[in-house]
Amino acid sequence: MSQPATAYEVVIGLEVHAQVATASKMFCPCPATYAGAAPNTHVCPICLGMPGVLPVMNRDAVEKTLLFALALGCTIPHDSKFDRKNYPYPDLMKGYQISQYDMPFSVNGHLDVDLPDGTVKRVGVTRVHLEEDTAMLRHESGAGGERYSVVDVNRAGSPLMEIVSEPDMRSPEEARRYLEMLREILRYTGVSRANMEEGNFRCDANISLRRFGAPQYGTKVEIKNMNSFRSVQMALEYEVRRQSEMLDRGEQITQETRGWLEAERRTVSQRSKEQAHDYRYFPEPDLPPVRPAAAWIEQLRVTVPELPQTKRHRFVEQYGLSAYDANLLSTPRARAEFFEQTIAIAGAARAKQVSNWLLGDIARLQNAHGQEFEHITIAPAQVAELIDLVERRVLNSTTAKAVLERIYTSGGSPTAAASDLGLVSAPAAGLDALLATVIAANPRAVTDFRGGKANAVQALVGAVMRETRGTADAAQVRELLLEKLARD
Ligand SMILES: [Zn+2]
Incomplete structure (x- = not known):
């Protein structure tokens, strides 16, 4: 893989969202298997965000998240809770997302990434937490060219795991390999279908550059909208070039979110990055704190494949x-x-x-x-x-x-x-008789063979194979013929 030559150390961290494979959604009884369903058919007052309804936690989603966290060697804290992440966006039915802020289900894991040169790179996993997915927006044009958007709420409220890595990756290729191995584990544990094309495995990347040996990280840029492993790698490679050229010119990197344009093979600025306090997080008042019992954790630990x-x-x-x-x-x-x-x-x-x-x-x-x-x-x-x-x-x-x-x-x-199929080869006794017949019928080949032309035996092998319609074992036939010719 060609790495652009650069005077800078590349620092990459990844945030992966993986839908947890459960029968129902995170906080309501709607089926979470909505793929291919007509828009807004897997909805109820809870996932539509109606006032006065109460969420109920999906135990299977919590259990699968804990299982996956254990597979990554995470610590499961005694106390965890859900929080409200507030932001206004049309794909968010309630005006907030139920997520986990300062007390996630798991912390301090790692993934040992096998690199193509045979070495292993340990990438820290900061946390694995659980939240709910958003609805989907589709942007369309009317007959008169007017632009409008429609909302499909089927996805809203599906259980979504967020897996946050430490900024431990040092090249786009390492990032890609991390993602591939993370997906393998998601599938091995049965926790997620983890299919990027289906949208149940999504990745945002943070990347910054700094001079080798610099004590502090450079300004990081977040990249979104990548829908394959290849596009993650390409987007990161693009950013390495863009940022190193800016730094070479003495320019400042702006902290921002950039989108990957697949067709144009480049990233474009989307918005300046929100700070955490913009979300006005506070504990979700409608859900109790979660304190997984030690026995439950141990039970799950032994089921990690x-x-x-x-x-x-x-x-x-x-x-x-x-x-x-x-x-x-x-x-x-x-x-x-x-x-x-x-x-x-x-x-x-x-x-x-x-x-x-x-x-x-x-x-x-x-x-x-x-x-x-x-x-x-x-x-x-x-x-x-x-x-x-x-x-x-x-x-x-x-x-x-x-x-x-x-x-x-x-x-x-x-x-x-x-x-x-009539493919059973002739039994040994029948084969022996057949060899005798073939030897008798091909005196010329036998004479040639005895006269020192070792290859002449092939003519006899060919004759036997024809007689058995290819069912005999040619190597065995050759061996038996050689034995027979030496003996007779
Ligand atoms: Zn629902």
Whole structure:
């Protein structure tokens, strides 16, 4: 990744918003699964912000937030509470957002980021807290060209986790890698779908530059409106160039919020950054403080799954896989689990074969069927059986692929599918008779071979393969022919 040469140290911190995957919204019973629904169909007086209604906390959202915080090694304080963050904006139905200000659910975590050069960078996580999402505005034009906006309240009140990092990242690439690994953990823990394109995983970036060795941070700029990992990296790279050029000219950086214009590949000033006191935070009077019991926290702690990074290292050590294969196998979680379930049946000695099937033909079929791994139509026992059939030379690499395709679409056991497809190779006894026939029918090749032309045996192998319609194992046939020719 090309880094612009600069005399400045780049300092980046990220704020990520991830929607928590719950059945209902944060403070009302409306279904939180509104994707694709007609506008304003998942609403009630609470999320519409009607006067006189009372919010009720969604336990599942709190629990998932705590689980995720524990996965990041956060401390869970004994006391936490919700606050009102006041600001007037048309997407905020109540005129305030229920969020967490000075007593969040968790603090002081970290994420160990694997960098492409093989090193690991620890990025501090300041806090993970919970709040409610806002409604969505759509800006449209009328027939006469007049501009207007419409509001869809379906998203309002969905549980939203905010994950704030320390300003520990030192390049746009580190920031991108942090985001990728954060998303992996969100998905592994089942806490969020974490899909940037669907809008349930969003990122704002803070970036400042300072001369190397300077004791204080430079003035930071916040960047918004990035809707892919790639655009986060590009926006940050753009800002590194823009800010270093300004500093080179002796200009001051303005503290502000800038928007990323994807089509133009640049950031533009949106507004000067609000200070915290602009929001006039105060404790939410309609919700009790939250004091998670120690026993509850411990219960959650043991349900934190083995994280992808740990799994990757274990796959390399335990099964002798390459770092590259271990990396691919570790996500999504369903594939990592499929891998180990298959090994539980086939044995650890076959880890490489299991990995090859999963990353090769099974991945190809999965793509061809447009399936997520969670929904693939094949089971570990089938893959283990397929590997066994290949190992016992009942199937060769070509016929095994055909069997895989059959069981992938029609189910059933590989043995039955092989026999249905007429792909079971000739039994050893039948094969022996066939070899004798082929040797008798090809005296010229036999003479050539005995006369020292070692390659002549290939003609005989070819003849056997034709007779068995490709079901025999060519390597085995060659071996048996060599034995037979030496003996007879
Ligand atoms: Zn509602």
